[in-house]
Amino acid sequence: MTDFKVKGKVWLITDNNGELINDIDTDQIFHNQFLHITEISEMGEHTFGNLEGWENFPEKCNPGDIVFAGSNFGAGSSRQQAVDCFEALGIKAIVAESYGAIYKRNAINSGFPILIFQQINNFVKDDAIKNLDEIEIDFLAGELKNISSGKIFKINPFSKVQKDIMEKGSLLTI
Amino acid sequence: MPGKTVIEKIFTNHSKEDISPGKIVWIDLDVVTARDFGGPNVVKNFHKNYEGQSVFDQSKVFFTFDLTVPPKTIQYANNQMICRKFAKEKGVKVFDIDKGIGTHTLIENGLVPSGSIVVGTDSHMNILGAVNSFGQGMGDVDIAFGFRYGRTWFEVPETVKVKIKGNSSYDYSAKDLVIKALSILRTDKILGKAVEFYGxxxxxxxxxxxxxxxxxxxxxxxxxxFIPFNNNTENEIKKMSGLDNIVPEIKADGDASYSEIIDLDISDIESMVSAPPYPHNGMKVSDLEKVNVDFGFVGSCTNGRIEDILKVWTILKGKKIKEGVQLSIVPATIEVYKQAFEKGILKDLLDAGAIIANPGCGGCAQGHIGMTGKGEVMVSTGNRNFPGKQGDGFNYLTSPEVVAFSVLNGFISDREF
Structure with a gap:
């Protein structure tokens, strides 16, 4: 049985002003100098290696953590490594205001949970969700609970195709 | 039933299901390709999940090596070898390291008739909109599935209609126009949507x-x-593709429904650059403080055609680029390279101080033909200027003309000083 819920600590991918970064490009997530790497287990250490201020994310994060970002996350190239690197680190989900179109497909097709949380940056600015807060997400109900504060937020639930593919593992095993 | 937009018509021709925006549908694919970056993992996924099985149609599956060509490290050489071995086993064609950018090569080889659906491991696959087709970049999971089954799921995108208007006496280029449009549409107005441009x-x-x-x-x-054909477009497609008969243009119905209609006024357009770190950070050359340049790059899937190189030649012939400044020119394909050779413009460009590289994605991909050092400035005809994309410096995106004048003068400019 696929578990459509996840619980973990939040990493807010923010800039110097404490705002979630928008338009994070795949070259900032997984730089093109490492595109020769084809083993998922070798991809984790390069995650955010070209995103200013976040180069040491792979050392800071822990398996089970959840990543928060702004709009158009994963803009740019078609590289699957930009999804697989989070899988390699044991990141359990990504939550953002929106995603690059190809990134969205790549995540859904590899069965990696990505979620859309509209107005996410406003909640972050209001400190309703802070770095390292413990949260719980229900993918199907579209509910995000901040366990640290007890607050509950509505997010977009999984689409049907997202649920169907995650249930089978990936597009390749449906 | 309301009418259909261009993308809805193309989808309708490739699906058994009713097509309406927001709906998830299964679509048949005409061509499925992988490049030398995504390719090895497409092969790995295929072997792991479909061991011993064939691709859906040998005449519709291709590898197009265009990124690190020829391979500059052993790892890339091994990755290309993995793809060639798979291609041989499965009986599919490889457009190998000599051919150039995959999307352009597909057009030149007549593989993208009007109304086609083509997917590949290239995020700029959508240039095929220029030949009235739908191109979509995808990762290696998607493409492995496409190799095997020749179909995939799509969420039918909403279509936005963008009407471009505004009279300008300024002699602007297509690159100026797109940077201007990008600076207005930015990354949020059409995110995840198809667009029809009129005007x-x-x-x-x-x-x-x-x-x-x-x-x-x-x-x-x-x-x-998509852009509606003008009186010449059909002949231009015939000439570039070598196809004698092309499928009639797919046009939107008069009563098609759009999620939004945007009027885009370009009357104040001039020579434009996208200043780092974002492609949508468009501004006029005339508004820039003096920016000294170290590198110029002409090429990419955006500006790698013979017409782009000719513009540079017109400006640089008989002249020398500024001492200490470098210029690399990368033809999009081997056909473009041959055209440049036949027109006799290569010697003039070499005399001016240009480096002419073999065709491909070299300027953008992995610094194959050079990168900027820390703080150096590149003027590039490419399409991305994110930090670290083409080195450790600052990358200004612009037209071939502005690159040529900038390397001549030593600073970003749109005329000779």
């Missing part, structure tokens, strides 16, 4: 200019863009 400033573009403009839909976050 004289865009409908008058020739085919290479359409490629330039539509390649940067990706940087707007859009899925694909």
């Amino acid at each position: 004289d400033p865009i409908e008058k573009l020739d085919l290479p200019e359409r490629i330039t403009f539509l390649s940067m839909i990706t940087e707007m976050g859009g899925i694909v863009g």
Whole structure:
């Protein structure tokens, strides 16, 4: 049985002003100098290696953590490594205001949970969700609970195709 | 039933299901490709999940090596070898390291008739909108599935209609036009949507200019863009593709429904650059403080056609680029390279101080033909200027003309000083 819920600590991918970064490009997530790497287990250490201020994310994060970002996350190239690197680190989900179109497909097709949380940056600015807060997400109900504060937020639930593919593992095993 | 937009018509022709925006549908694919970056993992996924099985149609599956060509490290050499071995086993064609950019090669080889659906491991696959087709970049999971089954799921995108208007006496290029459009549409107005562009400033573009403009839909976050044919477009497609008969243009119905209609006024357009770190950070050259340049790059899927190189030649012939400044020119394909050779413009460019590289994605991909050092400035005809994309410096995106004048003068400029 696929578990459509996840619980973990939040990493807010923010800039110097404490705002979630928008338009994070795949070259900032997984730089093109490492595109020769084809083993998922070798991809984790390069995650955010070209995103200013976040180069040491792979050392800071822990398996089970959840990543928060702004709009158009994963803009740019078609590289699957930009999804697989989070899988390699044991990141359990990504939550953002929106995603690059190809990134969205790549995540859904590899069965990696990505979620859309509209107005996410406003909640972050209001400190309703802070770095390292413990949260719980229900993918199907579209509910995000901040366990640290007890607050509950509505997010977009999984689409049907997202649920169907995650249930089978990936597009390749449906 | 309301009428259909271009993308809805193309989808309808490739699906058994009713097509309406927002709906998830299964679509048949005409061509499925992988490049030398995504390719090895496509092969790995295929072997792991479909061991011993064949690709869905040997005549519709291709590898197009265009990124690190020839391979510059043993790892890339091994990765290309993995793809060639798979291609041989499965009986599919490889457009190998000599051929150039995959999307352009597909057009030149007549593999993208009007109304086609083509997917590949290239985020600028949507340049195929220029030949009235739907191109979509995908990762290696998607493409492995496509190799095997020749179909995939799509969420039918909403279509936005963008009307470009505004009279300008300024002699602007297609690159200026797209940077201007990008600076207005940014990355949020058409995110995840298809776009139809109308209006004289865009409908008058020739085919290479359409490629330039539509390649940067990706940087707007859009899925694909379409421009109605003008009187010459069909002949230009015939000439570039070698196809004698082309499928009639797919046009939107008069009563098609759009999620939004945007009027885009370009009357104050001039020579434009996208200043780092974002492609949508467009500004006029005339508004820039003096920016000294270290590198110039002409090429990419956006500006790698012979027409782009000719513009540079017109400006640089008989002259020398500024001492200490470098210029690399990368033809999009081997056909473009041959055209440059036959026109006899290569010697003039070499005399001016240019480096002419073999065709491919070299300027953008992995610094294959050079990168900037810390703080250096590049003027580039590419389509992305994110930090670290083409080195450790600052990358200004612009037209071939501005690159040529900038390397001549030693600073970003749109005329000779």
